[in-house]
Amino acid sequence: MTIEIRNPSADNWRAAMLTAMAVFADEPRDDDFDRFTKTLVRERFYAAYDGDAPVGTAADFPFTLTVPGGELAAGGVTWVAVLPTHRRQGILTELMRRELADLHEREEPLAVLWASEAAIYGRFGYGLAAPHFEMEADRSRFALRDDPGPRGKVRMLPLEDAVEPCMRVYDRVRPTIPGFIARTRVWWEQFRLSDPEQWRRGASPKYAAIVELDGEPAAYAIYRIKQEWRQGFSHSEVRLVEALAANSTAERDLWRFVFGIDLIARVEGRLDPASPLFLMVVDARSLNLRASEGLWLRIVDIEGALRGRTYGGDGEIVLDVRDEFCPWNAGRWRVGGEIERTDADADLELDVADLASVYLGAFTFSRLAAADRVREVKEGALARADDLFRTPRPPYCPEDF
Ligand SMILES: CC(C)(COP(=O)(O)OP(=O)(O)OC[C@H]1O[C@@H](n2cnc3c(N)ncnc32)[C@H](O)[C@@H]1OP(=O)(O)O)[C@@H](O)C(=O)NCCC(=O)NCCS
Known part of the structure; x- marks a missing residue:
């Protein structure tokens, strides 16, 4: 079998994306194609061809990554997929080789990714670079220590109106935390604050709550609610998409809001390993934190x-x-x-x-x-x-x- 790795032509891009969607069992939808053609660059999208048929893909977003004391160009590796008919024949290895060679040629010093399975990427020189916590908090046990009470104001905004305040908070925090990725307005609109039905997986639409201190956005929570009722009681959960605060006062207001939502039994989501939340609550055990491997870096x-x-x-x-x-x-x-x-x-x-x-x-x-x-x-x-x-x-x- 001869496999050729190339950037698909404009006419063939959709066919290559269909291959990857089949691998991940995602239903092809026009809005997904649209989202990725707005955010991916064709020169950074690779397909492996068996004859004319795309059988594998890999791509990378042109990211800027915060590193200690600065920021650097980093390929954000994504769309890594090989059809079940062609697995374990070295196709991923060739896709990785080509992608890393191109990043090197463009003098981009880093590549980052999230792995579907942790055993895949070490062999290509990726290392565990930014582990985080997965939280599954018991809301009934939530209480803030030494709580001075709310300082700011929380506003729920339609997603399109949340773009600006979320960007303001994120852009203040981003230079201070290695591992953060610069986000364009298009990224916010197409990913973080986009809410296609196929991303909900049985939960509610996305909501955006903005914490304001002295009239300035200082924190936000983007979340969904997964409803569940049993024998007359709500066992629903808040699923955090992202929660971020620019300072400790806003951080306290943010969590007070999130854990204050009625009819909620659990709050689930990803937590910064240096999050002050663990030290802000009376009962840290009730946060139920689990370490997870997070971002990989090459x-x-x-x-x-x-x-x-x-x-x-x-x-x-x-x-x-x-x-x-x-x-x-x-x-x-x-x-x-x-x-x-x-x-x-x-x-x-x-x-x-x-x-x-x-x-x-x-x-x-x-x-x-x-x-x-x-x-x-x-x-x-x-x-x-x-x-x-x-x-x-x-x-x-x-x-x-
Ligand atoms: C993961 C995937 C892309 C691998 O593609 P592939 O073409 O079969 O990989 P290769 O043949 O190049 O494998 C190279 C090596 O990695 C190993 N490997 C590949 N996938 C692996 C996995 N999921 N777990 C552990 N090892 C794996 C192979 O055994 C091989 O090892 P060897 O060199 O010691 O023989 C493919 O299985 C796939 O599409 N999986 C589903 C989608 C997915 O998880 N994508 C990754 C998203 S982050």
């Missing part, structure tokens, strides 16, 4: 990636990085002061996927070493490297794509 161009973030202290470290899938990265790199290739002896040895786990601040070298994923070649190197890469807070990515 360092496509190690030099650009290392130069694009900031470091603590004035130490220096030499990393010996293995990278079989993108061999241009492999070798020894000096970090701290100048960032450059070097012939100097290595302080630490690690795989490029493990460097990705440190890069945004999710893990330390010491923690990876404790799992036998980093080797300390020179004594004391782990502590020096941890000082250098230390960040003020863990990363978080509030949206999958």
Whole structure:
């Protein structure tokens, strides 16, 4: 079987998308095609062809990702699918190879993704980069500690009117949290505040609530309600799509609102690992938090990636990085002061996927070493490297794509 990877022509794009939709068992709908043709670029959409038939796809959104102390271009990998007739014959591997080579050629130093299954992407050099919590909170036990009472005002807005205030809050927070992705107005309209019926999965339409402090938007909750009644009582749940606050006063008002909605038994949703909520409530256990692996990161161009973030202290470290899938990265790199290739002896040895786990601040070298994923070649190197890469807070990515 000969498989060719290419960017589908304008005429063939829809057929390639149909292939991926069949893999995910999504019903093809015009509004979905429309949404993706508005947000994807054809040069970043790859299809694997068996003759004229598309049998696999991969694509990447042109994202800007917040990294410690700055932001960098990152391919947002999506639409990864291979038809059941063609699986386990190396097609995904070839799609990944081509996509990463193109990102490298365009000098985009990073690629990020959310994995349908956690076992798929490590082999391509992706590492766990921004774990989060999944919350399943018991609303009946919710109470804020030392509650000074509401400070602001909460307004429910039609989704189209929520775009502007949500953007204001998000854009204030985004530079402060590694893992956040810059969102255009089109992205807000097409994804975060879009509400096609096929995304509801039995729950209500999306609602948007904006917390205002001194007349300024300072937090928002976008959510749905999944109704359930049993024997005369409501067991309904709030399903958070996204909840974000720009400061601690707004954060408290935000959660007071979310947990104050009547007829709700549970509040479910994704939580920032550094969320103050855990420390704001009387009964942290009742939040029922479960750690989940979150965003994956691939360092496509190690030099650009290392130069694009900031470091603590004035130490220096030499990393010996293995990278079989993108061999241009492999070798020894000096970090701290100048960032450059070097012939100097290595302080630490690690795989490029493990460097990705440190890069945004999710893990330390010491923690990876404790799992036998980093080797300390020179004594004391782990502590020096941890000082250098230390960040003020863990990363978080509030949206999958
Ligand atoms: C995941 C998927 C794209 C893999 O495509 P594929 O063409 O079969 O993958 P490849 O043949 O290139 O596999 C490469 C390697 O990854 C492994 N692999 C592939 N899919 C895997 C999975 N789901 N879990 C564990 N390992 C997997 C293969 O066994 C192979 O390992 P090997 O090199 O040791 O032999 C395909 O199974 C699929 O479309 N799944 C459903 C949709 C999906 O989950 N997409 C990912 C969205 S994030």
